[in-house]
Amino acid sequence: MTLIDLRRLRAFIVLAEEGHVTRAAERLGIQQPPLTRLLQGLEAELGVLLMHRLPRGVQLTEAGKVLLEEARIILARADGVTDLVHRAARGELGSLAVGFTSSAALHPFVPKALRAFRESLPHVSVTLEEAGTAELVDALMHERLDAAFIRSPVGRTPGLRIDALLEEPMLVALPVGHRFAIDTRSRLLLTELATEPFILYRRTAGPGLYDTILTACREAGFSPVVAQEAPRLTATLSLVAAGYGISLVPASMQRLGGEDIVYRAVAGSSKLIAPLLLAMRQSHPAPALAQLRGLVQRMVVSQRAIT
Amino acid sequence: MTLIDLRRLRAFIVLAEEGHVTRAAERLGIQQPPLTRLLQGLEAELGVLLMHRLPRGVQLTEAGKVLLEEARIILARADGVTDLVHRAARGELGSLAVGFTSSAALHPFVPKALRAFRESLPHVSVTLEEAGTAELVDALMHERLDAAFIRSPVGRTPGLRIDALLEEPMLVALPVGHRFAIDTRSRLLLTELATEPFILYRRTAGPGLYDTILTACREAGFSPVVAQEAPRLTATLSLVAAGYGISLVPASMQRLGGEDIVYRAVAGSSKLIAPLLLAMRQSHPAPALAQLRGLVQRMVVSQRAIT
């Protein structure tokens, strides 16, 4: 069973247009006998007469007319394939799965970058997913994600490439009315927090920030009193707002918490810095990922120029 | 330039599904090396890497994923071609151009047949055209029409095949108030019309009926006084209604003319008969035409059974 092939469909279209085997062969750059056999081959395979043989020339049968229409559609599509594939290779087409942690999502840079990407490459369908750092890393390694915005350096992760995008200081988040929440202009010394109850968000969800806080406190000479662990950064702030304790959060969180939380800068530690990172697989990056990466890098450069 | 062919697209799909050259080759019933070359050939032609070569197996690139999607669409369409062409050859698909004269259009059989055809073969797109007999015959010969409902035997017409469908008597159409229009039950003798002014519709538009009337009158021993010629049968009846004269029209016209025209049967001539015919080309009938013809024949048989 040598099913229909495009070579014959192409020839058939020319033949139908010319209505004349010899002339069509000429236009196709072949001789007349092969073209005749080509038509015969099509007819034999389809089991249908495609052209009436007239004394001068040939003429489409109804079946032939239907085949002609269909052949044109198929060939147009087939001819479009090259361009489509090229665009996919350039990353202008295709799909991209991007993940982010809840804390990354709260950094204004992330939605800004995603929006800019969507606008610059509208034909790439972007899938978004929010999850904890561990899940994101796992998804990256198992090809369920192509890239992820995260906040923690996650130690050695073989097979991952991590771009450092931005850094920001961490601030103390205090409930309104807290004794440290009166003078909000000056920096608070980290050691002053030694006896305060801390709200931290689960280490499993985001080990990076958790460890950053613990390391900074240890260097300042104390081990923080962890009053409660929250499943997400937003939950942490809710607990702070409710007065259950204080926390240390990335500066970009300031816009959250409304009037119930007061933020203050911290002095006494050079480690209290929250990075924003873009993680991806090292091998076989999707072309659209290269585009995203380039876009993000350019945005980072212009962001730094402003700050 | 050996553009993309379906054989390779088929192989590519299997290869993509298996993710494994050797296994895919097995499924395709070929050896591994040809399949490898096949993939290489596609990549060379498209100028794009379609699969990453992993230590165990292969894996689609983004470009490969796009090609896979597109290939599936193209092949589905290509595989559908056979069925489509078969249906076209059986006359279940395609197009049919049908003409009719104004007088044929007024016979209830014609719209009934066209509606039945549309219902039985909804995928055949039917084009309708009303014109004079001469134009219809010309259109048939020049392939602008496939069939035409006409009323006149049009003498010898080489290349045409004509099916006689139905016959009906011709009636005298009289304006209300005419002296012959009082007794409508009895037959009027043709000779009684010898001195009446006749309205006939143009010979060029429909030579058949015109000649039928003239022949019948001559046989009855007179030559009719043609008061006026009308371009169409409906115009003829309008003129009769307005009192400009009388006419002889097919019996099925009775439903026209409303209350202004009285119809009476005629005695004294066996020639005053109007046929309904279906004309078509003798050579290369469209398959859908064969379907129409069969349908019409069946309808004629059941019609005659009733009458």
Place this chain on the structure above:
DNA sequence: AATTTTGATACTTTTAAGGTATGACATTGA
């Protein structure tokens, strides 16, 4: 009736696809 036009057929040559054997490379297990 002869000539021309045009598609069909028989046979040969060329090209492309498929098969066989083997290599290169990387992973895995002892």
Place this chain on the structure above:
DNA sequence: TCAATGTCATACCTTAAAAGTATCAAAATT
């Protein structure tokens, strides 16, 4: 670490399919 294994790539040969050449057959036109 080295051999065994799995897997795609390459080289070379064989087979099959497409194209070319020469010629025929049928029908129409002069």
